[in-house]
Amino acid sequence: MRQALAQAQLAYEAGEVPVGAVMVLDGRVISRGFNQTEALRDPTAHAEMLAITAATHYLGAKYLSQCTLYVTLEPCLMCGAALGWAQLGGLVIGAPDLKKGYQVMQPKALHPKTKVISGILADECQAMLLSFFAQLRK
Amino acid sequence: MRQALAQAQLAYEAGEVPVGAVMVLDGRVISRGFNQTEALRDPTAHAEMLAITAATHYLGAKYLSQCTLYVTLEPCLMCGAALGWAQLGGLVIGAPDLKKGYQVMQPKALHPKTKVISGILADECQAMLLSFFAQLRK
Numbered sequence: 131m132r133q134a135l136a137q138a139q140l141a142y143e144a145g146e147v148p149v150g151a152v153m154v155l156d157g158r159v160i161s162r163g164f165n166q167t168e169a170l171r172d173p174t175a176h177a178e179m180l181a182i183t184a185a186t187h188y189l190g191a192k193y194l195s196q197c198t199l200y201v202t203l204e205p206c207l208m209c210g211a212a213l214g215w216a217q218l219g220g221l222v223i224g225a226p227d228l229k230k231g232y233q234v235m236q237p238k239a240l241h242p243k244t245k246v247i248s249g250i251l252a253d254e255c256q257a258m259l260l261s262f263f264a265q266l267r268k
Numbered sequence: 269m270r271q272a273l274a275q276a277q278l279a280y281e282a283g284e285v286p287v288g289a290v291m292v293l294d295g296r297v298i299s300r301g302f303n304q305t306e307a308l309r310d311p312t313a314h315a316e317m318l319a320i321t322a323a324t325h326y327l328g329a330k331y332l333s334q335c336t337l338y339v340t341l342e343p344c345l346m347c348g349a350a351l352g353w354a355q356l357g358g359l360v361i362g363a364p365d366l367k368k369g370y371q372v373m374q375p376k377a378l379h380p381k382t383k384v385i386s387g388i389l390a391d392e393c394q395a396m397l398l399s400f401f402a403q404l405r406k
Contacts, residue, residue, distance in 0.1 A: 171324050171325070171328055171330045172320075172321050172325070173320065173324065173330045173331070173350065173353035174317055174320055174321055174350045174353065174354075179312055182310075182311065186310050187309070189309075190309055192309045192310060192311045193311070206349060206353075207345060207346075207348075207349035207374060208345075208346050208349035208352075208377075210345075211344060211345035211346035211349060212311065212346045214345075215305075215311035215312065215346060235349075235374050236345060236373050239345055239346075
């Protein structure tokens with residue numbers, strides 16, 4: 131999750147909502163992503179989507195059932211459903227998203243076999259988001 | 269929808285689940301997409317996602333509130349939520365997807381202002397999908 135936070139920091143410094151993600155296979159990071167919706171002017175360019183696409187390109191396969199995604203904020207419905215299509219093996223979440231997270235919108239967005247762990251470094255993940263939005267309002 | 273069907277035909281010929289989409293602004297097609305999950309080995313490469321990203325790149329803006337997407341099959345949850353983030357203006361659907369469509373999974377995936385029309389050339393859209401899966405089983 132420390133590496134996902136480092137990705138979120140890159141988003142923060144670029145003026146993007148600070149969310150970061152890393153995809154891990156056999157203890158090794160195979161892809162990274164941070165939110166780039168502003169830079170790419172693409173509403174689908176969430177950290178998770180970029181990490182999924184990069185990981186499947188790296189593996190040459192469209193399933194990620196052996197991989198675990200670490201992400202600093204609970205995925206939204208789009209990203210949750212994308213992880214579902216990818217049949218992700220494991221999902222480790224930092225801060226919860228009680229408004230737009232997939233868990234409140236549709237928990238079945240994920241594949242039924244995906245193992246989910248929540249609340250890892252949640253305070254740090256949340257603090258970066260709060261700091262970003264506080265700056266934004268200034 | 270005829271142009272979306274032509275995109276779906278391209279997917280069909282490439283051995284991909286035949287779904288096609290076109291994004292229209294002021295009566296003009298600004299982007300096209302067909303399902304390419306196999307070719308790109310990317311579970312996020314649905315017709316709608318490719319059409320969204322191409323349209324936002326073309327416009328240099330991350331919102332599509334003036335645009336209408338024509339798609340041969342009801343979007344899944346991932347695509348529905350992506351269209352929600354894009355604040356899509358209008359959505360015209362061919363065939364329904366009663367199993368994995370956003371409407372059964374979470375209708376609020378779309379932006380509340382998106383106007384939806386369903387069932388346009390539904391039989392033709394459906395027939396192409398049925399033909400594809402019948403071939404696949406042979």
